Amino acid sequence: xxxxxxxxxxxxxxxxxxxxxxxxxxxxxxxxxxxxxxSRNPFTCGITGKTYTTAESFERVNLLAKALSKTMGWEPNxxxxxxxxxxxxxxxxxxxxxxxxxxxxxxxxxxPANVACSASELEHQLKSSGAKVLFTCVPVLExxxxxxxxxxxxxxxxxxxxxxxxxxxxxxxTVDDLIQEGRSLPDLEPLRWSKGQGxxxxxxxxxxxxxxxxxxxxxxxxxxxxxxxxxxxxxxSVHRKKLGxxxxxxxxxxxxxxxxxxxxxxxxxTWRGDEIIVLPRxxxxxxxxxxxxxxxxxxxxVPPIIVRLLSxxxxxxxxxxxxxxxxFVGAAPTGKETVEGLLRLFPKWTLGQGYGLTETSTxxxxxxxxxxxxxxxxxxxxxxxAKLVSPDGQEITAYxxxxxxxxxxxxxxxxxxxxxxxxxxxxxxxxDGRWLRTGDxxxxxxxxxxxxxxxxxxxxxxxxxxxxxxxxxAELEAHLLSHPAVDDCAVISVPDDRDGEVPKAFVVxxxxxxxxxDEDIAAEILKFVQDHKAHYKWLKGGVEFIDVIPKxxxxxxxxxxxxxxxxxxxxxxxxxx
Numbered sequence: 001x002x003x004x005x006x007x008x009x010x011x012x013x014x015x016x017x018x019x020x021x022x023x024x025x026x027x028x029x030x031x032x033x034x035x036x037x038x039s040r041n042p043f044t045c046g047i048t049g050k051t052y053t054t055a056e057s058f059e060r061v062n063l064l065a066k067a068l069s070k071t072m073g074w075e076p077n078x079x080x081x082x083x084x085x086x087x088x089x090x091x092x093x094x095x096x097x098x099x100x101x102x103x104x105x106x107x108x109x110x111x112p113a114n115v116a117c118s119a120s121e122l123e124h125q126l127k128s129s130g131a132k133v134l135f136t137c138v139p140v141l142e143x144x145x146x147x148x149x150x151x152x153x154x155x156x157x158x159x160x161x162x163x164x165x166x167x168x169x170x171x172x173x174t175v176d177d178l179i180q181e182g183r184s185l186p187d188l189e190p191l192r193w194s195k196g197q198g199x200x201x202x203x204x205x206x207x208x209x210x211x212x213x214x215x216x217x218x219x220x221x222x223x224x225x226x227x228x229x230x231x232x233x234x235x236x237s238v239h240r241k242k243l244g245x246x247x248x249x250x251x252x253x254x255x256x257x258x259x260x261x262x263x264x265x266x267x268x269x270t271w272r273g274d275e276i277i278v279l280p281r282x283x284x285x286x287x288x289x290x291x292x293x294x295x296x297x298x299x300x301x302v303p304p305i306i307v308r309l310l311s312x313x314x315x316x317x318x319x320x321x322x323x324x325x326x327x328f329v330g331a332a333p334t335g336k337e338t339v340e341g342l343l344r345l346f347p348k349w350t351l352g353q354g355y356g357l358t359e360t361s362t363x364x365x366x367x368x369x370x371x372x373x374x375x376x377x378x379x380x381x382x383x384x385x386a387k388l389v390s391p392d393g394q395e396i397t398a399y400x401x402x403x404x405x406x407x408x409x410x411x412x413x414x415x416x417x418x419x420x421x422x423x424x425x426x427x428x429x430x431x432d433g434r435w436l437r438t439g440d441x442x443x444x445x446x447x448x449x450x451x452x453x454x455x456x457x458x459x460x461x462x463x464x465x466x467x468x469x470x471x472x473x474a475e476l477e478a479h480l481l482s483h484p485a486v487d488d489c490a491v492i493s494v495p496d497d498r499d500g501e502v503p504k505a506f507v508v509x510x511x512x513x514x515x516x517x518d519e520d521i522a523a524e525i526l527k528f529v530q531d532h533k534a535h536y537k538w539l540k541g542g543v544e545f546i547d548v549i550p551k552x553x554x555x556x557x558x559x560x561x562x563x564x565x566x567x568x569x570x571x572x573x574x575x576x577x
Contacts, residue, residue: 010235025229047164063183069106085110086100086132087129089112113257128217129417224361224411227411229267259356264330264363297325306339355456365377366381403441456474489508489549502540502541505543
């Protein structure tokens with residue numbers, strides 16, 4: 001059975017353009033962008049207030065493209081896009097998108113990298129993508145230099161992004177230096193793209209974190225990003241119109257190196273005329289100050305930030321956060337208890353969740369502000385279709401029945417770079433066409449209004465099998481976070497002689513129990529689960545206290561690191577025996 005968007009979701013007004021760059025899509029009102037004259041400044045620094053108008057932002061892209069063309073000898077209509085690849089390894093800045101659109105103007109490719117990468121991880125990305133240039137920033141320059149050296153990128157091809165309160169380094173050109181150079185250079189020739197080139201040509205190489213091994217390079221076309229921006233904005237246009245929202249102020253704290261921050265925030269929001277208040281990283285007081293100062297209306301966040309707000313109630317009370325209307329949470333499911341706790345703290349806020357992947361150029365389904373059903377990730381976006389299949393490959397047609405989610409739509413990516421095995425495993429074909437296997441266990445449910453919603457159960461590879469029962473770590477984590485002794489937590493599977501697998505919790509305790517004994521807190525947590533959950537969900541693997549739960553910048557729990565920790569502990573125990 002194929003699931004479709006609800007009847008209230010409008011269809012796309014036209015097919016996503018397949019022969020233009022993302023940058024051209026952003027510039028042209030003919031492709032549906034919000035009128036430039038009525039648009040807010042697209043990016044404003046949340047620390048200094050530095051900003052550019054929409055027209056100035058477009059100009060900076062062109063000037064950067066001209067300077068990059070001269071520096072590298074790259075021409076818009078010459079050579080392969082694979083000969084013109086740049087790496088971007090930086091915290092968020094107001095020029096982040098300008099840098100990537102500049103290489104697109106030359107028909108090249110941008111590969112954004114997570115600032116949490118080690119030198120070896122970044123070197124792998126630079127080598128596998130074929131990057132010839134690296135844009136970075138002062139706080140991570142040491143890592144960038146080590147990785148660039150290993151990848152064969154000379155220092156004169158490393159450029160610095162401007163970050164607040166970080167002075168440029170001698171001997172390195174900055175983005176502003178390149179822009180100044182571009183002012184004295186001749187105009188570039190127009191791009192001459194053939195029909196359908198935007199659907200075939202890679203715009204971004206984004207690296208998926210994966211559960212093991214080296215990250216895979218996801219090939220995302222220009223049309224993939226254009227399509228998802230259109231899908232997301234058309235979906236949201238219904239509630240924005242009914243709420244009387246023309247443009248709004250959004251927070252840009254999610255890493256633009258991650259597909260969520262890149263497409264949902266940096267591209268989609270500015271295409272519809274919104275203003276993004278850019279922060280380089282999460283720092284609680286800076287975050288709250290930005291909301292108060294710039295009167296931010298919309299907060300795209302990840303679950304760890306929600307948890308931090310809940311544990312910082314007294315600090316939050318010091319700031320005027322009354323401008324906030326809507327919280328959009330993605331990248332990982334947010335538990336019911338966490339949501340309810342936040343809404344008790346801020347009863348005038350509305351919280352919705354969304355779901356997507358790097359492989360879908362972000363959003364598959366989202367919550368409308370007019371149809372909020374807590375615990376779900378909302379409804380399918382326009383032009384998106386979905387199926388659920390059981391472990392034996394049978395299609396699931398009933399509501400409230402979990403199965404692996406398959407997705408089809410114009411934002412589904414081309415595949416993985418130089419990895420035919422991973423690509424063939426990720427996609428299947430049937431009479432309805434090509435489907436992406438998400439690897440996520442999902443249920444389709446109905447909201448109170450009768451609309452179909454998707455509920456994300458868990459990653460199939462992370463489900464814990466306890467004597468024929470499946471236990472979702474996310475469910476237990478959400479329950480544990482409602483306990484006053486738990487500040488953060490993660491649940492993994494550990495081997496058990498009797499049951500095969502059992503859940504074990506890693507817990508970061510809250511400050512209010514700092515004076516208590518660990519064994520007493522652990523006993524209390526174990527009983528808390530036993531009192532509220534079925535016996536096969538009990539924490540028979542025990543509770544271990546830890547200083548911090550390892551997570552990616554997007555908020556996903558890095559369970560493999562906890563599993564590695566557990567294996568090492570078991571080996572050490574065996575060796576002592």
